[in-house]
Amino acid sequence: MKFYVPPQLKRLAIAFAVFIVLFLVLRKFLVPDSFGQYGHYRGDSLADNALPEIHYAGQQACLDCHQDIEDLKAKDVHARIHCETCHGPGQKHVLSGEASDILKPDSREFCGNCHGKNAAKKPGTIVQVQLSEHNTDKKCIECHNPHQPWEMKE
Amino acid sequence: MGNEGVKSSRRKFLKSAATASGAILGYSLLKSSQYLVYAAEPEDPNLPWYGIVIDVEKCIGCGACAKACKNENDVPVEPFFFRTWVEQYTVKNDGSVEIQSPNGGIDGFTQTVPDEEIFKSFFVPKMCNHCAKSPCVQVCPVGATYDSPEGIVLVDEKYCIGCRYCVQACPYGCRFIHPVKKVASKCTLCYHRIKKGLAPACMETCPTGARMYGNLRDKNSEIVKFLKEHTTQVLRPNLNTGAKLYYNALSSEVR
Amino acid sequence: MESSYPHLYEILSHIQGYIFPNEIDLQWGILIVVYPFITGLVAGAFILASLERVFKDKVLKPTYQIALLTALSFLLVATMPLISHLAQPQRAYEIMITPHSSSAMAIFGFVYLWYLMVVLLLEIWFDYRHSMVVWAEEKKGIMKWVYRILTLGLNDISPRTVSWDRKLGYIITVVGIPSAFILHGYVGFIFGSIKANPWWSTPLMPIIFLFSAMVSGIAMVMLIYMAVSYIRTRTLDVNVLDAIGKYLFFVLILDFTIEGLDQIHRIYVAEESFETIKLLVEGKLYLTLFISQGLIGTLIPLGVLAFLQFYKGKIKLRKTLYFITGIMVLIGVYSMRWNVVIGGQLFSKSFSGFTSFKVGLIGIDGTLMAIFWLLLPFGILTFLLWLLPPWKMVPEVEE
Numbered sequence: 001m002k003f004y005v006p007p008q009l010k011r012l013a014i015a016f017a018v019f020i021v022l023f024l025v026l027r028k029f030l031v032p033d034s035f036g037q038y039g040h041y042r043g044d045s046l047a048d049n050a051l052p053e054i055h056y057a058g059q060q061a062c063l064d065c066h067q068d069i070e071d072l073k074a075k076d077v078h079a080r081i082h083c084e085t086c087h088g089p090g091q092k093h094v095l096s097g098e099a100s101d102i103l104k105p106d107s108r109e110f111c112g113n114c115h116g117k118n119a120a121k122k123p124g125t126i127v128q129v130q131l132s133e134h135n136t137d138k139k140c141i142e143c144h145n146p147h148q149p150w151e152m153k154e
Numbered sequence: 155m156g157n158e159g160v161k162s163s164r165r166k167f168l169k170s171a172a173t174a175s176g177a178i179l180g181y182s183l184l185k186s187s188q189y190l191v192y193a194a195e196p197e198d199p200n201l202p203w204y205g206i207v208i209d210v211e212k213c214i215g216c217g218a219c220a221k222a223c224k225n226e227n228d229v230p231v232e233p234f235f236f237r238t239w240v241e242q243y244t245v246k247n248d249g250s251v252e253i254q255s256p257n258g259g260i261d262g263f264t265q266t267v268p269d270e271e272i273f274k275s276f277f278v279p280k281m282c283n284h285c286a287k288s289p290c291v292q293v294c295p296v297g298a299t300y301d302s303p304e305g306i307v308l309v310d311e312k313y314c315i316g317c318r319y320c321v322q323a324c325p326y327g328c329r330f331i332h333p334v335k336k337v338a339s340k341c342t343l344c345y346h347r348i349k350k351g352l353a354p355a356c357m358e359t360c361p362t363g364a365r366m367y368g369n370l371r372d373k374n375s376e377i378v379k380f381l382k383e384h385t386t387q388v389l390r391p392n393l394n395t396g397a398k399l400y401y402n403a404l405s406s407e408v409r
Numbered sequence: 410m411e412s413s414y415p416h417l418y419e420i421l422s423h424i425q426g427y428i429f430p431n432e433i434d435l436q437w438g439i440l441i442v443v444y445p446f447i448t449g450l451v452a453g454a455f456i457l458a459s460l461e462r463v464f465k466d467k468v469l470k471p472t473y474q475i476a477l478l479t480a481l482s483f484l485l486v487a488t489m490p491l492i493s494h495l496a497q498p499q500r501a502y503e504i505m506i507t508p509h510s511s512s513a514m515a516i517f518g519f520v521y522l523w524y525l526m527v528v529l530l531l532e533i534w535f536d537y538r539h540s541m542v543v544w545a546e547e548k549k550g551i552m553k554w555v556y557r558i559l560t561l562g563l564n565d566i567s568p569r570t571v572s573w574d575r576k577l578g579y580i581i582t583v584v585g586i587p588s589a590f591i592l593h594g595y596v597g598f599i600f601g602s603i604k605a606n607p608w609w610s611t612p613l614m615p616i617i618f619l620f621s622a623m624v625s626g627i628a629m630v631m632l633i634y635m636a637v638s639y640i641r642t643r644t645l646d647v648n649v650l651d652a653i654g655k656y657l658f659f660v661l662i663l664d665f666t667i668e669g670l671d672q673i674h675r676i677y678v679a680e681e682s683f684e685t686i687k688l689l690v691e692g693k694l695y696l697t698l699f700i701s702q703g704l705i706g707t708l709i710p711l712g713v714l715a716f717l718q719f720y721k722g723k724i725k726l727r728k729t730l731y732f733i734t735g736i737m738v739l740i741g742v743y744s745m746r747w748n749v750v751i752g753g754q755l756f757s758k759s760f761s762g763f764t765s766f767k768v769g770l771i772g773i774d775g776t777l778m779a780i781f782w783l784l785l786p787f788g789i790l791t792f793l794l795w796l797l798p799p800w801k802m803v804p805e806v807e808e
Contacts, residue, residue, distance in 0.1 A: 006570060006573035006577065007563055007565050007570055008535070008538065008563055008565075008570065008573065008574065008577065009573075009577070011561040011562070011563045012531070012534075012561070014561075015561055016526075019526075023505075026506075027505075027506045030502060030503075030506045031506050031507055032313070035297070035507055038303060039297075039300055039301070040297040040300065040507070040509055040510070041297040041298070041299075041300035041310060041313075042297070042310050042312070042313050045300075045308065045310035045312070045313065046302060046303075046308070048310070048311070048312065049302075049308050049309075049310075049342055049345045049346065050345055050346050050349040051346060052227070052228075052346045053346075054226070054346065054347055054350065054352065055225050055226045055355070056222060056225070056226055056347075056352070056355045056358050056359065058347075058352045058353070058358060059358070080361075080363065081361045082358055082359060082361075084222070084358060084359055085218050085222075085358075085359040085360070085361050088225065089222070089225045089226065109261075109262070112262060113216040113217060113218070113261070113262035114214055114216040114262075114361060116262060116263075116264075117265070118215065118242075118263055118264075118265045118275075119244070119265055119267075119269055119272050119275040120215055120242050120243075120244070120263070120265075120275040120276050120277050121214050121215065121277075122211060125211075125212070125214070125362075126214050126362075230413075232413060232414055232417065233421070233430060233433075234414065234417045234421075234430060234431070234433045234434050235430075235431065235434075236430045236431055239429075239430050241427075251761070252427075253426075253427035253759070253761055253762075254427060255427070255430060258430050280429075289603075289604060289605055291511075292511045292512065293511075293512050293513060293514065293602075293603070294509055294512055295504050295508065295509055295512040295514040295515035295517075296500075296503040296504055296507055296508070296509060296512075296515065297507055297509045298503075313500070313503065314496075314497065314500075315495050315496070315497045315498075315500040315501060315503055315504065316495045316496020316497040316500075317491075317494075317495055317496075317514060318436040318437060318496070319512070319514050319599075321431075321436050322436060322437070322603055322605070322606065322754075323603050323605055324605060324758075325604070325605035325758055326429075326758070327428075327429030327430075327431050327432050327757070327758050327759070328431065329431065330431040330434060331434065331436070331496055333413075333414065333434075336496040336497055337496060337497065393604055393605065409758070409759045409760055409761065
């Protein structure tokens with residue numbers, strides 16, 4: 001006995017088959033090549049994420065030219081602080097060598113970010129200054145050499 | 155008789171075939187269900203598996219990290235988009251807790267509560283926890299955010315559709331939609347730097363060495379030694395995110 | 410600098426307590442409120458249609474095709490608020506070609522397609538096939554070809570084939586009920602599975618979404634049935650309204666009970682987020698939760714519907730009451746979507762502060778856009794009712 005298949009089912013089967021084939025063909029073209037290379041993501045994205053230019057050159061790049069400053073710093077409490085903590089992103093300066101491409105912050109507020117008095121700073125770990133009371137008419141660096149804070153000027 | 159033997163051996167064969175296929179099916183179901191729960195799989199053992207330590211005791215709230223992060227990663231300067239930021243917690247004598255993070259701490263902190271009312275106060279730097287079972291990776295519908303083989307949670311900016319589901323799923327508030335690129339954005343542990351052998355910008359600039367990253371697989375690495383010698387804690391451990399950002403000396407008020 | 414993100418600076422001044430800095434920019438706006446609302450109407454309308462077919466509730470017969478076409482009109486629009494809300498809408502296709510197996514959202518494309526193609530379109534096709542063949546014969550010009558294409562070129566209307574339309578349609582309806590449950594339960598799961606958000610993260614979320622969907626869908630079909638009768642100047646059959654009202658009443662009771670359970674559980678276990686959520690519902694959500702969703706959308710309609718179960722008096726009064734109740738219920742369900750979607754984003758995941766949300770009028774994420782997506786289905790429905798008028802169908806032959 002021949003198995004009866006209603007005619008509408010045959011039509012629908014064709015319609016669905018066309019739809020599914022279309023979908024699969026489209027999918028073939030749309031999925032990026034490196035997708036699934038390492039996991040459920042575009043493998044090339046790893047390289048994309050490694051691509052951006054650096055802005056901070058890293059301590060070693062500073063030492064290549066400024067070993068003298070490092071030697072000064074080594075004698076005092078700022079020894080372990082990297083140059084770019086205060087001088088900002090240095091890659092541009094490393095590449096150009098121009099003094100104008102590096103920051104030289106000198107405001108009281110800038111020093112205050114670390115040394116301003118705040119109850120959240122553990123006593124004894126860092127020197128804290130009440131900015132509103134301590135030599136308010138002067139910049140910090142008029143007395144303190146930022147590379148050797150306790151080597152007072154004058 | 156012979157016919158019977160054939161029949162029973164056929165039955166046996168069918169039986170074992172059914173068992174085998176059942177086992178395979180069961181195994182693959184189990185495996186896929188694990189896949190559903192844990193987005194990340196243990197990766198190549200030859201590669202590093204990165205973790206981060208933040209020592210709350212050392213943080214002085216200078217905000218150098220948050221500022222450096224914005225400089226390094228072209229994060230918009232407006233105070234609504236941060237890959238890392240610093241919070242100040244102030245627990246008052248009456249038990250109430252005040253938290254602040256003005257501009258993510260980039261401009262430093264001003265003490266808002268007078269000394270005599272303070273029970274204790276401390277800074278907590280925040281950044282992506284690079285979870286091993288990241289909720290954000292789990293929910294991304296297209297695979298535009300993923301665990302790199304080194305265990306760093308990254309975003310594929312060319313593939314992200316901007317549905318913001320990952321932002322909702324992150325319990326730590328570490329993600330945002332980049333207002334210019336119009337894709338999800340977050341800390342990459344400065345993937346572009348560590349691939350060049352440089353430290354992440356926040357760690358490069360931290361004056362007190364409050365942050366540290368390293369290979370959790372290398373039992374001799376500094377980070378593993380630190381974890382061994384200190385009592386550390388992750389944020390929101392109840393959510394089982396597999397956070398790989400370990401805090402030393404974390405106070406219970408921190409969320 | 411302030412000019413770049415004026416709305417964010419404005420929110421900055423409305424923050425209470427402490428929120429993570431990235432939370433100031435609220436992620437899901439009014440379009441994501443509209444999305445589950447529309448999807449809910451689809452599921453609800455379909456389930457009402459199925460009641461007639463599977464449970465042979467003959468009184469509901471006049472609403473059957475209207476319910477199906479309503480479901481289709483809303484389903485066609487359901488994805489639009491989602492897609493238009495994407496930051497990269499041109500990449501939306503990725504969700505179909507590389508769906509991430511662990512993502513609740515990724516499966517939406519397939520659940521949606523299944524529901525559209527396998528359930529709704531097929532059911533409507535089987536239902537209308539006989540009529541469309543006849544219409545293709547009667548009409549001239551373009552319309553003849555439209556109907557011919559819609560029949561997929563099959564013009565077999567022999568009694569045997571037509572009887573198969575009915576059988577197959579019945580099978581699809583039976584498959585369709587769990588599909589409708591899955592479609593909307595699944596929308597609830599998108600929210601319920603976010604463990605980072607205690608306002609969303611509850612296993613009851615899919616069930617709550619499902620029942621509120623049924624409530625809204627049933628109410629919407631009731632209103633559309635009234636409107637269609639009015640526009641076609643036919644007498645509105647109050648018995649049909651009574652039948653729909655009965656279902657609405659029972660589903661609303663279930664919906665209310667389950668949502669109540671969820672809240673009672675939340676209050677009793679009082680997890681770490683409890684204090685924050687308490688402040689949220691007593692403050693920023695007070696109007697939309699207690700007044701709009703609770704009182705207007707649930708308690709008053711429950712009272713009125715209970716009254717209408719016994720009151721069989723003045724027909725005019727009953728019709729008016731059903732009309733008002735339908736609108737109130739829709740307002741309630743819309744508020745429920747709002748409370749879930751917006752409410753869940755108003756408090757910080759640090760549990761120590763709140764942000765605020767102000768919906769703009771214009772823009773891709775504005776009120777006008779939301780209203781557009783809410784009105785578009787009615788335009789589609791009008792077109793569908795014109796293309797496939799239920800009242801001109803070839804009458805079914807009773808076996």
